[in-house]
Amino acid sequence: MTTTEGPSGGPAEGLTTSDRILDAALASFATRGYDATSLDALAKGLELTKQSILYWFPSKDAVLEAVIARSAGELSVALETALSDAGAGWVRVEAVVRSVFRVAARQPELLGLLREVGRLGPPAATQMTLALEPLVRRASSFLEAEMDAGTMRRHDPRLLLLAIYSTVIGMVTEVEVLRALGEEPTARSLVRRRTDVLALLRSALVIE
């Protein structure tokens, strides 16, 4: 259903219409937010009509659902790789954090969506939760193992994960707060933030 146009059938960059819709929807949901995104506006940006969107997806909710499914998949791949790569202890945390910042640089909308979905609550949040659950489980048990091994300070692993999540995601998505602090959200600044958050996390987590 989504691959009917083939690799070269799309009117633009060789993308399926449904993929182009998901791209635009992801971008708009992540920045303007779900509620503030209208199908008409979405369609206009794609040089389509709203009805064409509703041809590919039965409803606006279904578009969100598809966006979440796709994005959660991409996010999982990006992080699972870092999480399963060799290395232990702090090195592994650093690898994961770095991969989040890599996502922030290449596809900031992915992290913006994560935020937006958390704000929307169920059922969207539930779907995202379920899709990322394996990742969370692995990360949580990794932290626990490290604490058991005595290489990281002891905390409730779930709260620790929430703290890391909040810090990293905040550092990457809190554009307005950044501006409030007089720091323009540029690419250079992103690197600086990465360096800083890594140093911060390191002193918070690592024993010795």
Next chain:
Amino acid sequence: MTTTEGPSGGPAEGLTTSDRILDAALASFATRGYDATSLDALAKGLELTKQSILYWFPSKDAVLEAVIARSAGELSVALETALSDAGAGWVRVEAVVRSVFRVAARQPELLGLLREVGRLGPPAATQMTLALEPLVRRASSFLEAEMDAGTMRRHDPRLLLLAIYSTVIGMVTEVEVLRALGEEPTARSLVRRRTDVLALLRSALVIE
């Protein structure tokens, strides 16, 4: 204009109509979000008509503006107190964090609004920024002084502030993430989160 009804003129708890409107708006903006909040729904909850809201405030934007102004004021008071109280170094950071958690327990909408406004961007975010600017300045220079004194690890004070902000606000407002981690957002859990975030921040910041 807002005090015409006097201290006992309100139909319910002795509150001005315009204050009741702001209360309801704050709650709804903070939870459902600005876009998802309609004047009709707001009015219905207050047993008023939408037109009565538009009698007190010229537009929906103006309601948001007023909500931000009032909330930023309350937030400033709560935090300025903690920030200006006696004590130095870590004790003072702890006092501020504790006061944020106190707000989270008594008026969680205040922090929810902070989040929502950051998401909305200008002009709302700019207004909030300006209103909280003195607070940010004081906090930033406090951290810088501590780092100069060698009692806290050296970081870019603004990025450090962003990290602390993200962590604390995240710990307090990321209900869905909390749920995703299998932690129900109860009052008891809030206390645990406070303990945990304090321990975490302490090891991240304090030298020795």
Next chain:
DNA sequence: GAAGTTGTCTACCATTTGGTAAGTGACCAC
């Protein structure tokens, strides 16, 4: 070349949105 199938369009529609206009009853000044 007739019969699908596919992707997009035009034409609608009911509902909701923020906002305007014009009233109405209660209270107050004089």
Next chain:
DNA sequence: GTGGTCACTTACCAAATGGTAGACAACTTC
């Protein structure tokens, strides 16, 4: 007791929203 203000109402409205129905052109299949 009349004029005026105050708080709130009913009656509208234009625009936008998500969604339906049906037409239509392009292409494939036989």
